[in-house]
Amino acid sequence: MSELVRNERRGAVALLTLNRPKALNALDRATLEALHEAIAEVANDAGARALVLTGEGRAFAAGADIEQMSRMSPQEAETFSRLGHSSAAALESLAIPTIAAVAGFALGGGCELALACDWIYASRKARFGQPEVALGLIPGFGGTSRLVRRVGIAWAKQLVLTGANIEAEEALRIGLVNRSFEPDELLDKALEAGETAAQRGPLAVAMAKRVIEQGQDADVRTAHVLEQNAFGLVSASRDCREGMEAFLQKRDPSFRGE
Numbered sequence: 001m002s003e004l005v006r007n008e009r010r011g012a013v014a015l016l017t018l019n020r021p022k023a024l025n026a027l028d029r030a031t032l033e034a035l036h037e038a039i040a041e042v043a044n045d046a047g048a049r050a051l052v053l054t055g056e057g058r059a060f061a062a063g064a065d066i067e068q069m070s071r072m073s074p075q076e077a078e079t080f081s082r083l084g085h086s087s088a089a090a091l092e093s094l095a096i097p098t099i100a101a102v103a104g105f106a107l108g109g110g111c112e113l114a115l116a117c118d119w120i121y122a123s124r125k126a127r128f129g130q131p132e133v134a135l136g137l138i139p140g141f142g143g144t145s146r147l148v149r150r151v152g153i154a155w156a157k158q159l160v161l162t163g164a165n166i167e168a169e170e171a172l173r174i175g176l177v178n179r180s181f182e183p184d185e186l187l188d189k190a191l192e193a194g195e196t197a198a199q200r201g202p203l204a205v206a207m208a209k210r211v212i213e214q215g216q217d218a219d220v221r222t223a224h225v226l227e228q229n230a231f232g233l234v235s236a237s238r239d240c241r242e243g244m245e246a247f248l249q250k251r252d253p254s255f256r257g258e
């Protein structure tokens with residue numbers, strides 16, 4: 001495992017930590033590759049039922065590595081954008097819930113990685129932004145699409161076209177962040193939310209996540225059909241029988257992912 005991304009287990013929750021604090025966890029090629037590898041490890045870890053992504057030190061990630069990008073040809077820049085996209089897509093397509101725990105700066109590619117998680121918890125000291133236009137660039141790791149979907153087109157345009165950062169309180173108000181916490185509470189709260197989801201029926205959680213993701217790319221009638229089909233499918237699982245029996249027998253369910 002690379003030192004650039006730590007992969008630990010906290011109960012049923014995989015905790016991935018971007019670990020390049022001297023550069024505010026700036027995302028260079030090596031860090032993105034390490035992240036991709038760590039996400040694949042989590043995908044293959046049957047005991048990991050949720051994931052929390054965070055950053056070591058005072059940043060979640062202050063964006064793509066500007067020093068490395070400054071030496072890229074246009075072709076290399078496109079390949080680099082694809083690399084960032086593939087890490088974001090790998091996060092998004094995990095079958096388990098993913099939570100970004102943002103303690104400090106989540107800027108540019110850092111904000112985009114947070115957006116690839118299912119939701120974001122932030123410390124009250126966190127700062128969010130897409131400052132690429134200040135460098136003569138545009139977002140390159142999915143910000144132009146995921147930010148629009150998360151906060152709506154007007155806020156996405158304000159953030160991307162001004163390049164100005166916002167504080168956690170504003171991020172909370174516009175729906176970029178689900179909840180904010182005191183800095184020393186953030187990680188525990190994110191792990192706790194992961195643990196809560198981890199205790200639910202894993203097939204149902206995975207199916208619900210997939211239907212939400214696929215449904216938002218489809219027209220609403222197709223999205224309804226996707227839901228109806230998935231509802232029928234998950235109803236055939238052993239865990240669904242167990243969940244309903246446990247409710248009726250007034251006991252906790254014992255889910256097995258079957």
Ligand code: CAA
Nearest residue numbers: 023024026062063064065066067107108109131139140141
């Ligand atoms: N790339 C490379 N290095 C970075 C970096 C980045 N994105 N962000 C910070 N660093 C480095 C700094 O160069 C500095 O290194 P040295 O100590 O070797 O000089 C170290 O991290 C600490 O940073 P600062 O001294 O700048 O810390 P600060 O507290 O004064 O400022 C900051 C913090 C406001 C986040 C500032 O570092 C900053 O503006 N960083 C750049 C933010 C940015 O523009 N991000 C977007 C990048 S483009 C992108 O992400 C494209 C995309 O979508 C794919």
